[in-house]
Amino acid sequence: MMVYRSAILIVGVLVITGGTITLSSWQSPTSPQPETTQTPAQPATASVERASVPFNQAPIPDNEFGKIAEQGKMIFNNPSLYASQYVGNSLTCSNCHLDSGTKAGSAPLWAAYVSYPAYRSKNNHVNSFQERLQGCFRFSMNGKAPALGSPELVALESYAWWLAKGTAINPDEIGRGFTKLSKPAKPADYARGQIVYQERCAMCHAADGSGQTDNNGHVTFPALWGDKSFNWGAGMGSITNAAAFIRANMPYSQGNTLSIQQSWDVALYMDSHDRPQDPRFTGSVEETRQKYHNSASSMYGKVVNGSLLGSVSTPSGGRLNEKEAQ
Ligand code: HEC
Numbered sequence: 001m002m003v004y005r006s007a008i009l010i011v012g013v014l015v016i017t018g019g020t021i022t023l024s025s026w027q028s029p030t031s032p033q034p035e036t037t038q039t040p041a042q043p044a045t046a047s048v049e050r051a052s053v054p055f056n057q058a059p060i061p062d063n064e065f066g067k068i069a070e071q072g073k074m075i076f077n078n079p080s081l082y083a084s085q086y087v088g089n090s091l092t093c094s095n096c097h098l099d100s101g102t103k104a105g106s107a108p109l110w111a112a113y114v115s116y117p118a119y120r121s122k123n124n125h126v127n128s129f130q131e132r133l134q135g136c137f138r139f140s141m142n143g144k145a146p147a148l149g150s151p152e153l154v155a156l157e158s159y160a161w162w163l164a165k166g167t168a169i170n171p172d173e174i175g176r177g178f179t180k181l182s183k184p185a186k187p188a189d190y191a192r193g194q195i196v197y198q199e200r201c202a203m204c205h206a207a208d209g210s211g212q213t214d215n216n217g218h219v220t221f222p223a224l225w226g227d228k229s230f231n232w233g234a235g236m237g238s239i240t241n242a243a244a245f246i247r248a249n250m251p252y253s254q255g256n257t258l259s260i261q262q263s264w265d266v267a268l269y270m271d272s273h274d275r276p277q278d279p280r281f282t283g284s285v286e287e288t289r290q291k292y293h294n295s296a297s298s299m300y301g302k303v304v305n306g307s308l309l310g311s312v313s314t315p316s317g318g319r320l321n322e323k324e325a326q
């Protein structure tokens with residue numbers, strides 16, 4: 001039954017993409033990366049198909065491979081526990097890559113897996129999948145990159161490989177990255193974003209953006225800015241990425257209820273608060289902006305409410321720095 005339904009959905013997607021595309025033929029080192037692409041919003045029909053595209057839903061097998069893939073899934077959902085030496089904040093990978101990294105349009109692992117090796121303008125070379133994973137540890141987790149070939153990266157890669165197994169469709173058409181959001185009618189605005197934040201976000205993520213923990217110290221709602229959140233080098237620090245993520249997924253379980261304008265306004269508001277320093281910090285905020293944040297999507301190095309963003313950031317690495325000091 002499941003197989004039958006999947007087959008129909010795949011046919012639907014093929015109509016949209018105009019045919020099967022083999023992995024090697026569409027991969028191109030020059031293809032633009034999610035952070036720089038501006039494509040118009042997908043027509044409604046496409047997004048319906050896109051949301052339903054299956055990844056490999058078979059249970060992880062109970063064998064030697066399966067143990068490693070299962071470990072990857074556990075790291076993904078709880079890196080502070082299973083990869084603690086590389087994690088400086090209290091986020092999980094699945095806080096941003098929803099549903100254990102399977103949700104289409106929320107940068108799912110299965111679509112990512114088949115998209116590497118790929119050129120990334122962020123570091124100016126062709127990245128392997130493991131190198132891409134390293135990036136999210138360094139920036140999104142405000143931590144440090146596990147070495148290539150380390151058990152943590154092998155486990156995460158195994159999990160991603162399993163989810164991608166058998167999905168021979170162009171991932172860009174079926175939910176890779178965060179679903180692109182069209183530009184707002186008016187330029188994004190801090191004051192309007194603040195109102196959206198107070199009305200639609202603060203009850204979970206707290207008025208000061210620091211999120212919430214339960215009585216056992218377990219994070220119930222992740223931090224959006226401040227020392228427990230991603231650092232200035234992370235992809236979510238791009239207003240373009242954040243607006244897309246927020247529109248599709250937030251408020252939690254009420255995706256697509258904010259207007260496009262509200263999504264951009266609140267993304268700008270969120271990304272106009274201080275957070276841990278960019279690990280590529282050169283010692284000068286101005287120079288770091290020039291080198292790594294020279295885009296309308298980044299507020300790093302801009303003055304907001306009289307303070308220069310990035311100038312009072314705590315060093316990157318968060319908790320890892322405390323551990324080292326002990
Ligand atoms: C704060 C949100 C956030 C967290 C936490 C996070 N990521 Fe990401 N991740 C992103 C964003 C945003 C992008 C797209 C970045 C870009 O365009 O530069 C991304 C991209 C990726 C990609 C590439 C996707 C593609 O299609 O190219 C992979 C793989 C990935 N992340 C894995 C991880 C792993 C593994 C972790 C945990 C160790 C993690 N991420 C934690 C936000 C996050």
Ligand code: HEC
Binds near residue numbers: 096201
């Ligand atoms: C009902 C509670 C709730 C509300 C309201 C809510 N969120 Fe979230 N948010 C969550 C949860 C839970 C997660 C983690 C999702 C997961 O792990 O599956 C999350 C994750 C996020 C993340 C990615 C992780 C991080 O810490 O950076 C961002 C960004 C975010 N929310 C922004 C917003 C914004 C902006 C709003 C308001 C428009 C909002 N959220 C409203 C519960 C909420």
